[in-house]
Amino acid sequence: MAAPKKAAASAEQDKTNGGSPPEFTREQELKALRDMLLIRRFEEKAGQLYGMGAIGGFCHLYIGQEAVVVGMQMALKEGDQVITGYRDHGHMLATGMEANGVMAELTGRRGGYSKGKGGSMHMFSKEKHFYGGHGIVGAQVSLGTGLAFANNYRSNGNVSVTYFGDGAANQGQVYESFNMAELWKLPVIYVIENNRYAMGTSVSRASAQQDFSKRGVSFNIPGKQVDGMDVRAVKAAGDEAAAWCRAGKGPFILEMQTYRYRGHSMSDPAKYRTREEVEKVRHDQDPIEQVRNRLLAAKVSEADLKAIDAEVRDIVNASADFAQHDPEPDAAELWTDVYR
């Protein structure tokens, strides 16, 4: 299945993958399906709650891009860190953070991961090694490089997975970070989620070099374009990049070619692209449908798949229920956590 924007495959990609990703085991397929479905249903519910006014401010949905975080997470080991920008709900769920805590943060309740003080764009989990959730475009790239610096300092063998979008990829500090990461051989995987639009500006209108896998060339950082709609391709690329980092060879760039079905945020009228474009990607390349079709072809029953769907819906509905009934933070919380 083709990537949304078929770019010339890099020589490296052909060499390692031969064009088609390694097959998943049935367990891997089922896990990928379940984790992607959880993100999809969660985001659909968040969209609903936003429409009802239960979620305020900005709310950036991850629908369409699920294979990226789920595939990458399958390539990681305990202790590896994850950091991203503001489109972060999927990343949090993929790292194993609880749907209740994430949804309650979206509604600004005391049971949220940040006690209701962070909101959609600012959540963290020390336990799951999730370092946010950052609202300033590109800032997470330097921070994620710092996580890798700490891994190097401690020689702990961990890898920092630093996500950012095609828009952030044009920020200056990204290149400052690339330079230091390669100079110091830091274990960081830069995952560029190219969903083709930086808010409303298409890649072709904003980027002089549209092959993001080449953005590290002048720093000698290897890069690879990956079909970010195929969870198997994502995991294979993640495995390769993680092995590179753990071998002490420094950073690795993965350009994930993906697509978001929804607007930039909930308040996006999406005039910059056609409905047909969105429908075509959804119909031809949906990451969840790809897995579902493979599972059905491998004789997994509809009933088994429905059971997964039901389990996920239960989690999401429970989180929505919790997030709407959990109390708002105590007024005294206004003054806590400024200093420690």
Next chain:
Amino acid sequence: MPIQVLMPALSPTMEKGNLAKWLKKEGETIKSGDVIAEIETDKATMEVEATDEGTLGKILIPEGTADVAVNTPIATILADGESAADLAKAPAPVAKAAESAPATAAKAEAPAPKAAPAPHAVAEPDPEVPAGTEMITQTIREALRDAMAEEMRRDPDVFVMGEEVAEYQGAYKVTQGLLQEFGARRVIDTPITEHGFAGVGVGAAMTGLKPIVEFMTFNFAMQAIDQIINSAAKTLYMSGGQMGCSIVFRGPNGAAARVAAQHSQDYSAWYSNVPGLKVVAPFSAADYKGLLKAAIRDPNPVIFLENEVLYGHTGEVPKLDDFVIPIGKARIARSGSHVSIISWSNGMTYALKAADELAKEGIEAEVIDLRTLRPMDTETIINSVKKTGRAVTVEEGWAQSGVGAEIAARIMENAFDYLDAPVARVSGKDVPMPYAANLEKLALPSAAEVVEAAKAVCYR
């Protein structure tokens, strides 16, 4: 006529240096570009290159001489056809553009000598120092270095990163010797990428490491201010207390000397505006040491504002195994009953000089060194104003939305009924810092302005 070689200034703030070594002897031929001598400052050893051709006539300052003032004639060069007998004709040693340029310093202009070191006389003993403690005399530069070295010995998670902190030994030699003791893993030279390395430092701190991020000056930290405020200062709150950031951002702040608008700015007001940050700006050598140690141990992000002009100044530092001064406490540097003068960092230079002047006229000023700007020690300010009824603030930064404005507001809120006069502010003038020596002097506060303000609030 024989040419005089003058003691060159090797940096904007250099006032004097040691003549370490003569590399040419009297009577030797000198070509333009020859290294004729080595000069040591407290920051570095530099070579002096000849800019004139001829013969080294007479060495006026022998090697090994310490504390030679900038612009002192150190030798004479005889042109072709001149002999030692012509030496008498050499011009009198008056201030004149240096004929010799240091190898790396900007050419032509000889920076004006700075004023004499600030008085560091402190009337009040520091409550943090037990009576009878042995004191050692150190420069502020050394006090800072010792503070970092001690904390790095104590805690393996503490490391230093910044431009030229390691192999170059610090642009201002504050990190001198740290690379040798702690190695390249913990003393890290960065590329010139303030925004990026500030973010790297914050990211490392989020995992529990304790970075000391040196900015060559705080002027360059404007490139990094997003990471300082949006990432370092806010993460603890935004994470509901889960993830904080123990990090020190340090470096020289405020006006240096003759480096003009982009390199001379006081950021006290900027950073002290931000909840989540602590802001420290000491004046005395002991405070520099004790407060930097406290800043490194603090679990929060701390902005540690140093002052380049003060780096070479000496002071008494207690010889204690572990001398830590708590953040957030002001100190009464001189007690008095007629007017409270409140300042910090290099502003204290003007404040203390003014207090000396005022004493001659029978006005006893109480001088408060805030030391920490956030959290501000309001109590010490208010107690003083309740006693004196009058207050003057002194800062190098601009007045509008400045720290002085904040102090005035707090006095009004907390001691309005005790005031016998409106609070007066002495500040940097409301202009970018000019380059010309006379204009620069006018742009900065002066002891005379502090004296004038103090008299005004005393209706004298």
